[in-house]
Amino acid sequence: MPKKPAPKKTVPKKTTKKTVKKATPKKTKVLCISHKEDADGISSAALVRQAFGGDSILVDYPGQMEALRDAADDEKLKSLFVCDLGLSKKTQDEFISLMSTLRKNKVTVTYIDHHDIDPKVIKSLKRIKVKIIHDVGECTAVHVYNTFKSKLDDHATFVAACAAISDYMEDRPIGEKLLRMYDRDLAMINSTMLTYNIKGRQKNPDFLLELVKHLADSKFPHDLPDFFAYAQLQAAKNAEMIPKVKKGMTVLKNLAHMEVLDSGAGAAVNCVLGLSGKDVGVAYKERVDYGNYAISVRGSADCKVHLGKIVNSLSADLGGSGGGHGRACGAVVPKPKMRQFITELNKKIG
Template structure:
């Protein structure tokens, strides 16, 4: 959360994720409720950040995965908010088995959060805001959903992919610069194209230069096990590093790991090039806690945090589990 303070007699609060799908979801919600205050949060921070919801009559949460360890406490807090305010929780990440139903929850794993946010709030939106939903879908690799494929027919696909790619690259380059991300929300909510928003083109260009350096670094430093390839401390974009690790390591799964000194743990981004037989989310939710960590996400894109002392053992066990899952999938 970038700010923390109490609000009284406020109308609408939007809490959303800071990646491209989250920013686009937040912009769509802001378009539906122009007076809304927008803040960024995360799956591990949302429970604490919900304190800011006090005093709001309408609360919208977009693209925040529900963490398995905290789902019971989170649902209890959200039920409390729903008892005094209008609550709308929009997400597309796999749900923990213990917390799967609520009247305020709008959930669909087959679409990105941007598409789902547009559909939930469609009655308050201009049809042109579908374009922003498409940006989010491209950014989260959900641009082949039936609705997005239909919406794409109303636009020049090449132009939309250029705008989306520019926005995505700028957001990745900006990292935790939430002030920049917050300044994107208002123009996007008015359907302003990303290349016309201040600093987007500049950040995207600088990000592209860094990505090329990162690609070369990963090419030379990638390490491979039987079923996964990984790179440690790539000094660059985590998700892109994982993609290049899989590519240059010639494995189905790529992992990028960065050591966080304050936590004495490795934060990881994982990408699978074979989502048909490797479900990263399922494997991480089972294996990461065995090593004192946590993890989850989507079948082909996920994240994890593992203590330093368990990192090597985790990689070996995870590599073994990928092999088992692939063999079982081949037998079906």
């Protein structure tokens, strides 16, 4: 019998797995990171929100780098505005690095500020195409208004004017022009209420964000519920501070200083400056959870040195950070270095 042909072997076909590319999240998010401790930072965030929409994150100086790290990791971020957050020697290198990461991720970045900055930092930021709006001659909110006024409504002038008053810059060319548009007393009382409410509600982030939205919606500060009442409470607390400062401050050759226990350092420092008769006043409060001191420094009109530059360098040398304006600045230094900070500052301004 003829042999049956052997059955053909069936070789299974190789299946090629298709590589599915992970969809890149669409960049749509607009974010403003701004200073939470004064009316200038809050007003800046409000004006950015009115002009561009988006979200706001409010931080103090020690918290700004953490917020920027989170922003650098946000794949949906399209545009970032950083407002009223000065840089120190301790933070400026990381700041440039994070800005570089954001730019590589095709995020547009606008940095708006009026604190003293190392010119090398500005040059580095311009090199990576970060938009810089920086001038120590006006407050940050005025810069925001002046740069984006075509995108803002008429009420934005009032918001910027109040910020200028709160930063003692209402006599500058643009700030003075904006203030002239309104009854001065109306602007002054709203600016004062803003300052008292912001300073007194630092532990209430929901209120601060609601305030940003309120101002962005072109509403007066005095329209907020309980705004007057809360400002009155803060005014009373500040008045109670006067005898405490008289009793508790220490007067050195070139400055007066005081540790604050039951209020913020910023609320006490002007009392220390004025009541001491010195050209420089310093107030500081321990941040127990962080093991450091928050320091506020103020200078009189007769102060001959740039306090912001001195404090920036000194705080960095002591393992902290700080800086600011010529006659108004702040710092954070480790608790064991607080006494040395006072001693060295007294020497440097002599």
